[in-house]
Amino acid sequence: MFKRLPGDEARNLVTTTPDTAVVFRPAVVTTPAIITIVIYTWRLLAGLVRAIWRHPVAVTTASTPATLALLYDWQTALLLSTPVPAGLAAWALTDRASFARWVGYRLLAWWRLVWVYRRHWHPVMTVSGLGRHLRGRDYLPRLDKVTCTSWADTVTVRMLDGQALKDWTDRTDHLAHGFGAPSCRVTVARAGRLTLTFPRRDPLATPLPALPIPAAPTMGPIEIGKQEDGQPWQLKVHGTHVLVAGATGAGKGSIIWSTIRALLPAVRAGLVEVWALDPKLMELSFGRPLFGDRYAATPQECADLLDQAVTVMQSRAARFAGLQRSHTATVEDPFVLVVVDEVAFLTAYQADRQLKQRISAALATLTTQGRAVGIGVMAALQDPRKEVMNIRNLFPDKIALRLDESEQVDMVLGDGARDRGALADHISPVPELGAGVGYVRLETSPDPIRVRAAYVSDDDIRDMAGGHEPGHHMPADGGRAA
Numbered sequence: 001m002f003k004r005l006p007g008d009e010a011r012n013l014v015t016t017t018p019d020t021a022v023v024f025r026p027a028v029v030t031t032p033a034i035i036t037i038v039i040y041t042w043r044l045l046a047g048l049v050r051a052i053w054r055h056p057v058a059v060t061t062a063s064t065p066a067t068l069a070l071l072y073d074w075q076t077a078l079l080l081s082t083p084v085p086a087g088l089a090a091w092a093l094t095d096r097a098s099f100a101r102w103v104g105y106r107l108l109a110w111w112r113l114v115w116v117y118r119r120h121w122h123p124v125m126t127v128s129g130l131g132r133h134l135r136g137r138d139y140l141p142r143l144d145k146v147t148c149t150s151w152a153d154t155v156t157v158r159m160l161d162g163q164a165l166k167d168w169t170d171r172t173d174h175l176a177h178g179f180g181a182p183s184c185r186v187t188v189a190r191a192g193r194l195t196l197t198f199p200r201r202d203p204l205a206t207p208l209p210a211l212p213i214p215a216a217p218t219m220g221p222i223e224i225g226k227q228e229d230g231q232p233w234q235l236k237v238h239g240t241h242v243l244v245a246g247a248t249g250a251g252k253g254s255i256i257w258s259t260i261r262a263l264l265p266a267v268r269a270g271l272v273e274v275w276a277l278d279p280k281l282m283e284l285s286f287g288r289p290l291f292g293d294r295y296a297a298t299p300q301e302c303a304d305l306l307d308q309a310v311t312v313m314q315s316r317a318a319r320f321a322g323l324q325r326s327h328t329a330t331v332e333d334p335f336v337l338v339v340v341d342e343v344a345f346l347t348a349y350q351a352d353r354q355l356k357q358r359i360s361a362a363l364a365t366l367t368t369q370g371r372a373v374g375i376g377v378m379a380a381l382q383d384p385r386k387e388v389m390n391i392r393n394l395f396p397d398k399i400a401l402r403l404d405e406s407e408q409v410d411m412v413l414g415d416g417a418r419d420r421g422a423l424a425d426h427i428s429p430v431p432e433l434g435a436g437v438g439y440v441r442l443e444t445s446p447d448p449i450r451v452r453a454a455y456v457s458d459d460d461i462r463d464m465a466g467g468h469e470p471g472h473h474m475p476a477d478g479g480r481a482a
């Protein structure tokens with residue numbers, strides 16, 4: 001319906017040779033009306049079949065009363081149709097979730113398709129430059145399908161032949177504004193097809209309280225918050241290293257403490273040890289009893305503790321060589337998680353060059369060789385520039401909380417992450433709205449996921465640390481905190 005029939009432009013084309021009165025006018029063959037009618041009727045029928053196929057619920061809802069009114073009269077149609085909305089209302093009241101899944105979101109998807117996406121498709125594609133105008137014709141990417149979830153619209157699109165993902169990721173702002181959404185994320189569905197995600201509301205706008213401590217010891221993936229799609233945010237810590245970057249007040253502490261909280265039963269069972277490096281003397285000092293003598297604050301202590309971790313790593317590597325290629329946590333060889341708060345204090349901002357080199361070398365050694373022998377590093381930092389953290393690429397999993405500048409997003413999450421929708425520089429600086437909110441890019445997927453970490457308050461940390469005797473390992477089933 002957006003394509004102009006050929007001929008509209010050609011009819012008006014007139015060329016003249018310079019300085020002569022010779023006029024060239026292209027011959028225009030008028031399309032017989034019957035052919036135009038056949039084409040439009042065919043398109044109408046195809047559109048109807050497509051609408052019935054794609055939106056059976058919406059079409060039935062609209063067409064049944066209309067058909068009844070045509071067959072009988074409007075009173076009969078009203079009388080016969082009333083039980084249906086009454087039944088639907090009863091369904092919605094008794095089981096909201098299943099009603100939403102089977103009826104509500106389908107109706108909403110149809111409505112959003114017609115009222116938002118199809119209505120604005122042509123102007124948005126043309127103005128954003130994603131459509132092409134060639135020889136009098138508009139060529140537009142095809143709007144395939146709209147589905148709705150509780151928080152977002154997912155729009156499947158067929159790109160124009162020859163377009164690339166980059167053409168779309170460069171225009172996420174145009175798309176978001178064009179369709180009245182706060183943001184737009186683009187992912188590849190399959191060759192030539194894209195999925196655009198337009199959030200309708202922010203499911204992460206309210207803070208999450210600390211999650212319950214797991215009933216049994218677990219090495220992960222551990223639950224530390226919520227994903228945007230409502231699923232639990234499961235973070236892998238065993239067998240990887242995690243870098244957490246965020247401006248001051250972004251909520252780095254909530255990721256560190258939610259991780260420690262989820263590992264607590266395993267710590268109590270002796271299967272995990274958390275080694276804490278706290279150069280700011282703030283964040284981790286709260287839970288000191290949890291770390292025992294594996295707690296360091298001054299740069300000298302931090303360097304010693306890191307060297308100790310390297311020694312453990314090397315002795316394990318020597319013992320495991322030729323016997324096992326991956327680590328299974330045991331009381332003899334627990335998983336060691338080295339948590340470093342504000343790692344830049346120990347590397348970039350460290351005045352003592354010798355210490356700085358020792359610390360950087362130890363961190364690089366642990367992040368390159370530690371994961372196979374059960375040593376993981378979780379490092380937090382504010383400034384992700386390479387001068388500040390030159391080993392950031394050695395962390396397979398990265399989390400970007402609120403950042404000050406848009407360029408910092410790709411520095412943390414890797415090239416193209418911001419284009420794919422990781423707008424970490426747009427996260428609200430208001431703690432209730434934005435603290436603990438961030439984007440995760442896992443080693444295994446190029447698409448960033450929006451998440452919010454649960455907030456572990458000072459009282460929660462005191463409860464966790466209370467009664468914990470370092471070095472004393474409770475039995476695996478008895479380690480549950482009240």
Ligand SMILES: Nc1ncnc2c1ncn2[C@@H]1O[C@H](COP(=O)(O)OP(=O)(O)OP(=O)(O)O)[C@@H](O)[C@H]1O
Binds near residue numbers: 436452454
């Ligand atoms: N997950 C969260 N949900 C809600 N509020 C949070 C969350 N995390 C932190 N906050 C709030 O934000 C404030 C700052 O958090 P936090 O100190 O953890 O940030 P940070 O990134 O560690 O900052 P800094 O680098 O300055 O230490 C906290 O005092 C708390 O009120």
